[in-house]
Amino acid sequence: MTKNRLRQLKERAVKGFFFTHGILSTLVLLGIFALLLYTAVPAFRDIRVGEFLTTKLWDPTSPLKPVYGILSQIMSTLLVTAGALVIAIPIGVGVAAYLSDVAHWRVREIVKPIVEILAGIPSVVVGFLGIVLFGPAIAKIFGIAHGLNALNGSVLLAIMSLPTIISISEDSLNAVPTAYAEASYGLGATRWQTLVRVKIPAALSGIIAAVMLGMGRAIGETMTVLMATGNARSFPTGIFESVRTMTANIAIELGEVPYHTTHYYALFAIGLVLFVITFLVNMAADIVLRKYQEREQ
Amino acid sequence: MSSKTMKIFALAQLALAVFGGTLLLGQKMLQVKGSDTMVNLVQILAEKYMDKNPKQPIAVLGGGSGTGVTGMINGTCEIANTSRDWRQKEIDMAWEKGIRPRFFAVAIDSLSVIVNGKNPLNELTIAQVGAIYRGEVKNWKAVGGPDMKVSLYGRQSNSGTYVFFLEHVLGNKPYTTDMKEMNGNAQIIEGVITDGGGIGYVGVGYIIDQATGKPMKGLKVLNIKKDDKAEAFSPLDKAAVDSGAYPVSRPLWMATSGSPKGTAAGFLAWIVSPEGQKVVEAEGFYPVGGKLMEQNLKNLK
Numbered sequence: 001m002t003k004n005r006l007r008q009l010k011e012r013a014v015k016g017f018f019f020t021h022g023i024l025s026t027l028v029l030l031g032i033f034a035l036l037l038y039t040a041v042p043a044f045r046d047i048r049v050g051e052f053l054t055t056k057l058w059d060p061t062s063p064l065k066p067v068y069g070i071l072s073q074i075m076s077t078l079l080v081t082a083g084a085l086v087i088a089i090p091i092g093v094g095v096a097a098y099l100s101d102v103a104h105w106r107v108r109e110i111v112k113p114i115v116e117i118l119a120g121i122p123s124v125v126v127g128f129l130g131i132v133l134f135g136p137a138i139a140k141i142f143g144i145a146h147g148l149n150a151l152n153g154s155v156l157l158a159i160m161s162l163p164t165i166i167s168i169s170e171d172s173l174n175a176v177p178t179a180y181a182e183a184s185y186g187l188g189a190t191r192w193q194t195l196v197r198v199k200i201p202a203a204l205s206g207i208i209a210a211v212m213l214g215m216g217r218a219i220g221e222t223m224t225v226l227m228a229t230g231n232a233r234s235f236p237t238g239i240f241e242s243v244r245t246m247t248a249n250i251a252i253e254l255g256e257v258p259y260h261t262t263h264y265y266a267l268f269a270i271g272l273v274l275f276v277i278t279f280l281v282n283m284a285a286d287i288v289l290r291k292y293q294e295r296e297q
Numbered sequence: 298m299s300s301k302t303m304k305i306f307a308l309a310q311l312a313l314a315v316f317g318g319t320l321l322l323g324q325k326m327l328q329v330k331g332s333d334t335m336v337n338l339v340q341i342l343a344e345k346y347m348d349k350n351p352k353q354p355i356a357v358l359g360g361g362s363g364t365g366v367t368g369m370i371n372g373t374c375e376i377a378n379t380s381r382d383w384r385q386k387e388i389d390m391a392w393e394k395g396i397r398p399r400f401f402a403v404a405i406d407s408l409s410v411i412v413n414g415k416n417p418l419n420e421l422t423i424a425q426v427g428a429i430y431r432g433e434v435k436n437w438k439a440v441g442g443p444d445m446k447v448s449l450y451g452r453q454s455n456s457g458t459y460v461f462f463l464e465h466v467l468g469n470k471p472y473t474t475d476m477k478e479m480n481g482n483a484q485i486i487e488g489v490i491t492d493g494g495g496i497g498y499v500g501v502g503y504i505i506d507q508a509t510g511k512p513m514k515g516l517k518v519l520n521i522k523k524d525d526k527a528e529a530f531s532p533l534d535k536a537a538v539d540s541g542a543y544p545v546s547r548p549l550w551m552a553t554s555g556s557p558k559g560t561a562a563g564f565l566a567w568i569v570s571p572e573g574q575k576v577v578e579a580e581g582f583y584p585v586g587g588k589l590m591e592q593n594l595k596n597l598k
């Protein structure tokens with residue numbers, strides 16, 4: 001009797017233990033959001049929300065009059081991220097397809113871990129490469145004065161998001177049932193046709209998830225873009241312009257801003273906008289994923 | 298592992314932790330934080346000082362003058378380095394927190410305007426440099442240089458050099474948003490060396506290549522004149538900096554709360570001594586003299 005009781009109690013304790021863990025991550029997210037909201041909202045006592053989002057100039061320490069506008073930063077973040085995806089998606093999916101369908105298994109056993117190690121390179125090291133290697137190279141190739149521009153940031157972010165994209169895309173290509181490919185070959189399709197028309201569409205949900213995760217990494221990355229993009233506050237007019245992303249701006253200014261001033265709150269407001277953007281990206285990814293999964297079933 | 302060895306192991310760990318804790322508490326590090334322009338200089342000063350006084354450890358961090366001031370007000374450092382004067386607002390904030398900042402001029406820096414080595418231009422007036430950084434001049438041709446786009450390198454707003462330049466060269470009007478905002482002096486130099494149309498401003502201690510004793514390769518230090526009629530002087534010209542003929546020089550400050558105590562007192566007294574000032578000169582900055590030095594000695598007491 002008591003033994004049974006004890007077992008029940010133990011069972012319940014274990015259940016509670018795991019439940020707490022599960023709920024904890026949700027609580028942390030809610031906590032972060034609440035804190036962000038709490039510290040961001042006071043900014044709008046002095047700044048109008050519309051102005052904040054649509055003004056191009058950000059100059060809180062101006063000797064004339066402080067101006068808080070983050071449109072340039074939003075555009076810079078989007079520009080650098082979009083550039084990174086344009087570079088990373090073809091390469092990432094290409095490498096994934098090579099690893100899953102073309103490469104000898106021995107090659108795959110060597111290449112895949114190496115790709116995954118790439119993910120562990122600290123962002124400050126990648127940024128350093130941007131300064132000493134990619135920046136000068138970009139300047140030389142395109143015949144421009146310097147390489148501290150949006151393109152440099154995009155290239156580096158592409159490198160940083162490649163491991164995620166390759167690894168998850170390859171997993172989902174491998175997860176496509178072999179029967180699909182066999183049926184395709186049986187109908188006389190070539191390997192290329194099978195890969196492009198059968199396997200990639202079948203693995204699309206995984207590939208999209210991979211791209212979205214890579215994009216999440218690119219939007220939030222700070223150190224690399226801070227070091228490589230020049231941080232000019234002007235509105236971006238092309239990939240060869242120096243830009244300052246939202247993350248870089250927060251990192252540059254949060255260290256020196258006096259606490260509980262409009263400038264301080266405004267930096268948290270940028271964080272809030274960033275949070276909303278990444279949240280929307282993740283939600284869009286989720287919706288897309290679910291749609292494809294439904295279609296598959 | 299038997300439970301006995303486990304116990305011994307745990308005990309040993311505990312002993313180690315307690316021992317290590319007392320060690321750390323017994324040897325309190327002097328925290329120095331602030332100006333990026335000064336970080337190399339103060340780092341070397343600290344090393345030389347620690348060679349003589351191994352029992353007085355000093356940690357030197359950069360981050361910018363603004364970071365130093367904030368650090369002192371928030372209690373994360375004992376000495377704040379700034380390459381600009383403290384603002385009245387900052388002094389007020391410090392007083393509110395019970396901090397009574399005392400300032401020591403430890404070196405003189407002649408702020409240097411640098412361009413790419415291939416740029417044929419040799420001199421500019423203060424007004425021209427200001428116009429370039431306000432974005433009013435976009436091509437080198439307008440100031441007598443080659444037909445080439447100006448590419449601006451500057452510091453971030455937490456930098457004392459950024460603020461000093463804004464106040465003394467730009468006439469307190471905002472920088473153009475086209476300026477690339479770099480993390481430190483070294484990054485500006487790196488940028489200007491590789492960028493044919495580049496212009497930047499850095500502390501004089503950064504432009505000398507320690508190996509050769511000359512300005513770095515690929516870099517040109519512009520001579521600056523007060524106005525059209527004045528003579529142009531180089532920031533490397535000691536006599537011109539001393540006499541004030543070079544128009545953009547400034548003292549570099551270290552601040553303590555109240556009169557310095559302990560390691561801070563010894564360190565500052567040594568920096569302003571002839572021996573410390575020799576190190577300042579060896580690092581490419583200029584020694585402090587006259588009234589500023591008198592002030593230093595008074596503040597040490």
